[in-house]
Amino acid sequence: MEFERKNSELLAILFDLDNTLIATRKADAKACKKLSQTLTEKYTIPLETSSQICNSYLKAFRECPDNPDMELDTWREYLWSQALGDQYHTFSESIYQEWLNLRYHFLALTPEITVLLQNLRQHYFVGLITNGPSNAQWEKVERLKLKSFFDIILVSGDLPWEKPHHKIFHEACDYLGVEPHHCIMVGDKLETDILGGIKAQLGGTVWTPLNNCKLQETDPKPDFVIEYVTELPSLLPRIKRVPGFRNNIVRGLNRFTVTDMDDCNSNSSDGS
Structure with a gap:
């Protein structure tokens, strides 16, 4: 089942970072x-x-x-x-x-992931939402030169919430100027990425299970399951976004500043 058969229009794709886009x-x-x-x-x-x-x-x-x-x-x-x-x-x-x-x-991003993100950004807003300490996650963003691939990057260590709290997803949606039901979340963790997308009432969730994990009866249920994130285009509606669709974003990538930082055991990285 493709996304277009579940929802009328897809405008934005939100990705997890660790173990989703990078191994x-x-x-x-x-x-x-x-x-x-x-x-x-x-x-x-x-x-x-x-x-x-x-x-x-x-x-x-x-x-x-x-x-x-x-x-x-x-x-x-x-x-x-x-x-x-x-x-x-x-x-x-x-x-x-x-x-x-x-x-x-x-x-480092594989060539396949690089091409995937470049192609998606020609048709959709593309965002990154990652749990983890601010300095550690932004180091990845900087060293891996990720900014050019995304319209927004949110790190939970900069914010009052982390995945699966619905507000971190809504922060991204508000920034992009799209309604949650026009977004999907793609990630490897059921308890953060998938549950969070469900709580935020996004238009869909896509699970990329780590190490061939299987769904259990009590697990949050993703709308789609793919083995590799590079399979994502097969789920997406084949639409051509009109030129300039990204022009409603007037801010650049934003690194939020939060003075009330939790200790290192909170906001633990999605990489662990």
């Missing part, structure tokens, strides 16, 4: 696996120990990717220092930089 969990695992080899070859750390160090770091990083009391780089270097232990902690600064470079190498 965050896989990329982080690949970066740590590659780095463990570097720890052995460059820093002469035994292979078994280097693997344990990288696994320890990744576990701590996923549990708390940001600390509002520290600069982002300082926090991550601290986590590496803890993982490296007393014997190797002096390498923490250089190892952190090597991990960061590897991470963004593996996080």
Whole structure:
């Protein structure tokens, strides 16, 4: 069933970021696996120990990717220092930089995703809504050069709400000047992306399950399920948006500022 058979008109597509457009969990695992080899070859750390160090770091990083009391780089270097232990902690600064470079190498948008977003934006408003700490998520946006693909980017760490709260979806709709029933949400998490789209009464939700997850009876029910996000065009109405349809947006990409930041266990990244 295509979207056009469920709703009369689709104007906007809202995407999740982590594990939907970028393979965050896989990329982080690949970066740590590659780095463990570097720890052995460059820093002469035994292979078994280097693997344990990288696994320890990744576990701590996923549990708390940001600390509002520290600069982002300082926090991550601290986590590496803890993982490296007393014997190797002096390498923490250089190892952190090597991990960061590897991470963004593996996080980069694939050519297929790049083409998908470019093509969609010729016909629809395209937005990004991601849960997570502000600095950590905006670092991804900047390093991956994502701004050119979206009409709006919302990071929950900048706002009073996170997915699945309906207001974060309505914030995007209001910004784009479209009604919620003319939008769809695409994401990998049932409990945030799909449930949030349902709560916001969007026109549809599209689930891209991570690791072949199956729907359970008590799960929020998406309207559509696709294995890969690149399959999305097969659901969409084949309409040609008139030139200048995006002109009603008078603001540029907006990074919201919220002074009342939660601790690192709240607004946890969609990547974890």
